[in-house]
């Protein structure tokens with residue numbers, strides 16, 4: 001069965017297990033304590049966990065699918081990894097499902113896999129560990145910090161469009177006490193790993209950045225006159241909030257996030273009936289030569305009024321997003 005399944009199903013099934021393995025690496029680096037932080041730019045940290053998780057993910061995917069283009073946030077990685085980081089088993093439960101007809105015949109050259117090994121790095125570096133070095137207990141202490149916002153994102157694009165995605169949340173605490181959960185979505189098939197909840201009908205809640213705001217972005221958030229504005233880290237975590245009914249819209253009216261931030265969240269959200277576009281309501285492209293920066297920000301929503309939300313943001317604000325002054 002494993003070998004006969006259409007390529008996209010096998011890519012999704014390996015990505016599910018690879019994202020989980022990356023999540024273990026991310027927890028281990030935090031537990032061990034030396035984050036190895038490097039500044040890639042303003043408000044743009046990278047840690048040992050970003051680097052190691054990317055090596056694990058790309059080495060595993062590249063070994064199984066050598067002719068598929070894979071683009072990771074942390075650039076070219078050394079793919080010579082230890083055996084424990086090489087994931088080769090596919091998620092059999094996922095594979096048992098039928099492949100949507102639209103993707104059944106997709107060929108290796110049709111795919112680009114966009115990898116964000118650790119989304120929410122700023123929040124990861126503000127986890128509780130550094131404040132509580134001697135008494136740190138991952139199972140109980142992490143909730144005080146922001147590490148819940150951290151996700152591993154593997155996005156699967158077919159011919160330009162975000163089609164499939166994995167969002168793994170390494171610090172999510174299950175009711176059993178176990179850490180981590182893995183959410184997937186494939187357009188035409190649906191989603192798994194969580195229970196979709198509709199946001200409250202009598203409110204309008206926005207989820208937005210806590211670490212990359214500016215005056216223009218604030219202007220776009222303000223026009224909605226939201227009943228609540230949640231400021232959280234990571235594109236993956238904000239989309240989880242939409243999927244779980246904690247917010248109605250995700251507003252990010254500034255450039256800064258990239259294709260690896262939005263490919264998986266867009267696919268999962270849209271497989272669940274929502275919409276993720278730039279601030280003008282246009283979908284991003286995900287082919288291998290596309291500009292990495294999402295220059296016109298992000299607007300995502302769960303209802304069927306996405307275009308209305310776009311039009312609420314004054315045209316001059318939308319036009320200013322992505323110009324030099326922002």
Ligand SMILES: Nc1ncnc2c1ncn2[C@@H]1O[C@H](COP(=O)(O)O)[C@@H](O)[C@H]1OP(=O)(O)O
Pocket residue numbers: 042043044073116118119120121122208209210211212232233234235252255256257258261
């Ligand atoms: N100005 C920026 N520079 C680098 N990365 C950014 C920037 N703005 C957003 N991002 C990426 O998009 C994610 C969501 O942004 P925010 O939390 O501000 O809403 C961030 O966690 C970060 O991903 P990453 O943590 O993978 O580097």
Ligand SMILES: [Mg+2]
Pocket residue numbers: 044045046073121
């Ligand atoms: Mg980063």
Ligand SMILES: [Mg+2]
Pocket residue numbers: 116118119120234235260261
């Ligand atoms: Mg990211």
Ligand SMILES: [Mg+2]
Pocket residue numbers: 050073116117118119120121
């Ligand atoms: Mg990242």
